[in-house]
Amino acid sequence: MPEKQYDFNQIEMKWQERWADSVLFQAEDDSSKPKYYVLEMLPYPSGTLHIGHIRNYAIGDALARYKWMRGFNVLHPMGWDAFGLPAENAAIANNRNPYDWTMFNIENMKRQHRRMGFSYDWSREVATCDPKYYRWNQWFFLKMLERGLAYRKRALVNWCNECGTVLANEQVVDGCCWRHESVPVEQRALEQWFLRITDYADELLNAIKDLEEGWPERVLVMQRNWIGRSEGTEVDFHLEGSGTPIRVFTTRVDTIYGATCVILAPEHPLVADLAGGELKARVKRMIDSRASKGPGDIEKEGLFTGRFAINPYSGEKAPIWIGNFVLMGYGTGAIMAVPAHDERDFEFCKQYGIAIRPVIRPTDGELAEATTAFTDDGIVENSGPYSGLSSEDARRVMTGKAEAEGFGKAAVTYRIKDWGISRQRYWGTPIPVIHCPKCGIVPVPERDLPVVLPLKVPITGKGRSPLVNVPEFMNVKCPKCGEDAQRESDTMDTFVDSSWYFYRYCDPQNSGAPFDSSKIAYWFPIDQYIGGVEHAILHLIYSRFWTRVMRDLGLVGNSEPARRLFTQGMVIKDGAKMSKSRGNVVSADQMIERFGADTGRLFELFAAPPEKEMDWTDAGANGAYAFLGRVYRFVTRNVGQTSGGSGEADRKVLRKLHQTISKITDDFESRWHFNTSIAALMELMNEVTAAEKQISAAVMADVLEKLTLLLAPFAPYIAEELWEEQGRTGPVFKHAWPVSDPELAREDEAEVVIQVNGKVRGRIAVAFGTSRETLQQNALDDGKIKALLDGKQVVKVIVVPDKLVNIVVK
């Protein structure tokens, strides 16, 4: 009879149909069981899933299935970040309403995810373009507005011409838009809505230490740098003549006697007063030239204003310059330059022949004529009454003086800025406020939520939000005075949606509140979050902020959204990151068509540990396919076999089986190196295939059952099929994970290596736990070793029980 062949198409379609309408993986609320909340980062349904996404899901899904089999109450929900630029752009390109377009794509994404056999709780699906969801964005916004956490101001903001919208600082990468990597962002002064993330800057920074155990270090480092807290002093210099204060921020007030000039950012408000005529034009050129170049490698350039500022400590006059390297957006937009003790100032002053005056000496050295900036702390010199103090003491005393005399204060500055959430874009959550000519900015009353996006909107992709051109949307009555008024036309950044979507999964149908807090108390924090590192300072910082806001609103008890974060490596093909422009993208559909979902998932987990980059090769995938074929044929031809067996073969196979169970369980519990888990399964297969004819029916049945269970987290379709082949009723993942029996797994003899001077010269088999003395004696008595030792003097013998004997000779 010809052997049954592995036909993945037939198997995967069969189970997909059988599972189609059932909710296989449903998390139970208010359960007494231990919970496990595992989640992959939210995707845009902008196109097709490619194998880079699949890797992300395959990791999360293997984990979810494993935890399910270990008896956990698992929440593994699925959602769609349907708002945003991809939807709007595609809609423009296809001349369709973004809403229709998105719904179409969501269906497509769902189909792909189902086809991959992922174990989602489909009853908890959330799409952020649904007003049922985004009304709560508006609700949160109003709560923040009440508490002063949301505000509107005119500010210099990042503008991407390609997107036709404003971007948050986090969304600017190398001076360009994060979506258009070759389009430099412009600075524009616009009225914008902001969320006060800086109120939480200290807390977000300090709490990073609580995440050290479960989050990758590089993500935490990036967040620390991004928040960029620095402690220092603000000091007023005074404009000679008028006495107008020029406030500077410094972390090194102890060096202020060495301040030989004051430098203003070209955008500094005072520049307009100081620079007239020709100078004004040069300042404008400076601003323009900086905007046109990427940041980082601009040459330092300065313009002398002809004016001076008085140093409040020394009373000295310092020339006032305008410098292109001084940032308006950090500190006060003005600095004191201390060339002797700051590298940037040194470079600048040297270039323009400005005096360099050292005022700090090393603790164990002399005050040196500066040929390079000495930037360490030391002892203050040539600084009037402060001379002789340590840098640290001087900072404290000098800051105290500034505060006492009212010309300065201790100050903390942050690199992080408030989160600009306004977008001049149609497709996003409408910001729920109304502009009334009489009453000003009036929040939309809660009972009128949600403010729903109109669906028939002429999309231009240029200029202001297309909503401006929809009178039915824009024209409203003021809720306060009843007169004619206009809606806000800005919509919210889509990172608002992704900041709390994972909370909504706990209670997706709730129509009276964003969620029921008691459900959050059970599920949160997320036990394991999985996604790409590219969100380190975007989504992952916004969602930490949002969680704290919700906590302060009394809605949640946790301060952090996720206990553990895992960042998976990229999928590479032909030596390059997959991208459309290189034409090396493998879509989920292509992969399934060629190899099947099981093979694709198995190979993606097998090729490399999940945190590393992974090379996709068709040949490698083919190897995974061949393995599944071997497993399939092995199981189907041995089901119900009744041939007898030898005790010896049985024992060896059982040993390997239990070692494999132990190995894979360890991998799941600690490192998630699924590549070695799958290698262990392959070894098991190699061994049982070799012993196929020698093992008893009972052991064969045991092996088949456990092999199927071990495969289930990685290749669910074939596992389900093989489970059925064995006459079992599924689903296979509702069966308990196998437990390794240490007695069966134990080797009966230890192989002990004998080394002479560290080189392996022989090996002996002994019982486990053989004493050091016996081992040493056995090693020295070994025929081959004896010959090697002939004529040499044994200096020392090192014995590691059950492992090795090293004989040191001269």
Add this chain to the structure above:
RNA sequence: GCCCGGGUGGCGAAAUCGGCAGACGCAAAGGACUUAAAAUCCUUUUUCCGGCAACGGGAGUGUGGGUUCAAGUCCCACCCCGGGCACCA
């Protein structure tokens, strides 16, 4: 420049606590089956030297030092690759 990772066969990788380097797989070569191909199965596969052979010997984890009976693993210096930050005062 600063801060993280990383460097192991032709390739992806393994070696989890300082104890046999290269598990597992891909590719390649040879063989079996086949009219043939695919599929499948078997064998070889770090490298150099000696040998018809079983086998024996040497070298080997980016480079150079060091600690140790023993180093891919620990320490010091350096080179290269990847990522992050970069005028943040």
